[in-house]
Amino acid sequence: MRRCIQCGTCSATCPFSHVMDYTPRKIIYLIREGFKEEVMSSFTPWLCASCFSCRVRCPKEIKITDLMYLIKREAIKDNHYPQKAPIVLLTKESVKMIHKNGRISESYLMGIVLLKVSFLKLLRMSGLGLKMLLTGRFTLIPEKIKSRGELKKILAFSNKKVEENSK
Ligand code: SF4
Ligand code: SF4
Numbered sequence: 001m002r003r004c005i006q007c008g009t010c011s012a013t014c015p016f017s018h019v020m021d022y023t024p025r026k027i028i029y030l031i032r033e034g035f036k037e038e039v040m041s042s043f044t045p046w047l048c049a050s051c052f053s054c055r056v057r058c059p060k061e062i063k064i065t066d067l068m069y070l071i072k073r074e075a076i077k078d079n080h081y082p083q084k085a086p087i088v089l090l091t092k093e094s095v096k097m098i099h100k101n102g103r104i105s106e107s108y109l110m111g112i113v114l115l116k117v118s119f120l121k122l123l124r125m126s127g128l129g130l131k132m133l134l135t136g137r138f139t140l141i142p143e144k145i146k147s148r149g150e151l152k153k154i155l156a157f158s159n160k161k162v163e164e165n166s167k
Contacts, residue, residue: 001067003060004028010054010064020044024054024064027071040080045071046087066165089113099155102145107138 004025011023022030022044030039048068055065072091075081081088090113097104111129114122132138145151 001028001032001062004032004062005060007059009057009059010062013053013057014048015051015053016047016049020047024048024068027067028062028064031067039071040075040078041082042071043082043087044068045075046082046091063165066162069162086113086117089116097142099152100148101142102148102151103143105139105142107132108140108142 006025006029008023008025010028011017011025014020014024017023020043022038022042024044027039027042027044045068048065050065050068052065055061055063058064072081076092076095090109093109093112093116094104097109107129110125111122114125129138133140
């Protein structure tokens with residue numbers, strides 16, 4: 001990150017920088033200057049679509065996308081993130097579900113997120129949920145893969161590698 005020349009190419013190329021509270025360039029700047037609180041509570045990493053445009057165009061080859069993942073992981077670890085933001089909950093619950101079941105049951109996931117964001121919203125969506133349930137497009141039982149033990153090993157290995165690479 002010390003190599004960053006603050007050229008702003010990452011922010012200019014990012015398709016979501018206009019809705020981020022801090023652009024990717026600013027995130028790098030804030031990290032470098034030690035503004036941990038601002039970085040950890042920022043919506044920016046949660047809005048990152050992992051499109052890798054910034055990473056490809058950065059003249060200093062800084063791994064900005066990896067950095068966004070690192071911030072998210074740290075924020076979840078420290079329980080320090082925008083708590084009720086649906087996008088944060090969605091990410092957190094998706095990761096939890098993949099680690100536990102090996103796959104995401106989308107309808108089940110949406111139910112959990114809606115319940116945590118707002119019980120009222122869940123009630124409003126219940127009609128649609130019931131219709132989907134009756135047509136077999138919604139399941140109340142999360143789907144699971146068979147080799148979950150092997151998946152756990154792969155994920156642990158990949159997490160270790162990501163941490164090593166982001167140092
Ligand atoms: S594109 Fe790279 S060098 Fe330019 S501001 Fe972004 S991270 Fe820094
Ligand atoms: S990887 Fe994330 S931060 Fe980088 S350009 Fe894409 S959305 Fe923006």
